[in-house]
Amino acid sequence: MTEPTTAWTMTSHSDVLELWRKQVDAKLETCLRSQPESRLRDAMAYSLLAPGKRVRPLLAMAACDALGGEAVHALPAACALEMIHAYSLIHDDLPAMDDDALRRGRPTCHIQYDEATAILAGDALQTLAFETLAEAPVRPLDVVRLLRILARASGASGMAVGQAWDMEATDQAVDLDTLQRIHRHKTGALIQASLEMGGIIAGADETSMARLGQLGKHLGLAFQIQDDILDETADTATLGKAAGQDRAHNKSTYVRLLGLSGAEHKAQDELTGAAHCLKQLAADDRPLACLVDQLARRAR
């Protein structure tokens, strides 16, 4: 028997990620089934169980694994993160917000159901996120730490205020600093929280927690820049949602501020920073590195 090559290991890591993705989907379904049957629950399931990359859950599980924990212990936190993400998509798509009719290749929640149901489905998914977090198989003290991280990353000091600033910035000339501040909150905070929550579940020390936070900052920014690039360059069928929406809504994006090639360079810089963090975490050869690599390849 020879040692597995790096290529082999990466294939194996991507199998592991695929397994985790299935575990996340199964757990999301179980969480929903614990709620009483209702049209509301159907609408929650419609959006939450729609095929997706499960980026945030996988980041939490992979970070937990990379820091020496059992990935499966991160499942409740992973699902909580996906529920927060799903609720934010439902509400972002509403007519009063981005007014999108298509998401992940299917009608958005308020199109498939109705606006009132979509508002409530988003609300109840946020609640279910916190309920699910309470199941995390860690010391109660660590559940409380997870609770704090998730809440701060998603509310008026995180995702929600990022979304609010983003709306205010529409039709306005916005500089790079402001754009970064918006996205650090709107998308970055939850990405960073995903990694940190995985770290807490693994019982990571403070140094590792800080490195996970740094990794999250790089990844969050890289993904947002990629989204901006894809919105400009990909078509609706590839995206699974309407393309060209940023331009249509006159939104400030990295592509508008830096040009396409400038944005691509900036994304690459962030990914290089992420690779450095992975090395510091001694996670180069863990599923976490494979996941980061998969996500980085979206932009190419």
Place this chain on the structure above:
Amino acid sequence: MTEPTTAWTMTSHSDVLELWRKQVDAKLETCLRSQPESRLRDAMAYSLLAPGKRVRPLLAMAACDALGGEAVHALPAACALEMIHAYSLIHDDLPAMDDDALRRGRPTCHIQYDEATAILAGDALQTLAFETLAEAPVRPLDVVRLLRILARASGASGMAVGQAWDMEATDQAVDLDTLQRIHRHKTGALIQASLEMGGIIAGADETSMARLGQLGKHLGLAFQIQDDILDETADTATLGKAAGQDRAHNKSTYVRLLGLSGAEHKAQDELTGAAHCLKQLAADDRPLACLVDQLARRAR
């Protein structure tokens, strides 16, 4: 010096309740100030700090006090309850839901700001509720219990599903059992959670917890019936919101199903049940009894 008479005690209890109400308002303001300045935070403050009875916070503090705890220890949980309540009002008032322009005598959040901001303000208030709960000065294990109770009472197995069922029941003939099931979820669950959360903070035993739960069931139902009665009998100025909305929206109410006097009798039955629970809890002469009395008098 003679012993204080019951009347004197009740006055003193209502002073205590007034003090607690001020503590709640002060703490709500502190919680908001911990969030970064934004139009979003302004909208959250607009709705959360609007003058209100603070029924749920006071129930939590009074239950904690009645079960031998320090009421002030219940402040974070009390504020979390008010934030959940405030978020649900903002979203219920949206055009896609009840489409109300007036609340607590002032323009509703989406009228004062805009629809998108109102959606986000509700979202972020729910998040802030869970963040605030994490501050409860109890053992982490009890924070997790509080988290579970609050989430179950407000999400797809509580308030949110009650609201969804209520919408489905509009324009439909609904029997008394269905109406009670709707209201047990829509308003009852959070009232019951308020008392139970106060009990947990006081370190109440299982028997007392069950009695608090029972008290909550009676009060929740009594308040809802009173709301139905007031919607029918009071004017807009008294209510601080548009009167006659149930009839205008063709909603099933206790008044429609039982008639005005039947509904009044039913409310009285529930209040009698509540009084029995208070006696069992040996809380007849605590601020909790005074609070129940104040709330009961709304309907007369």
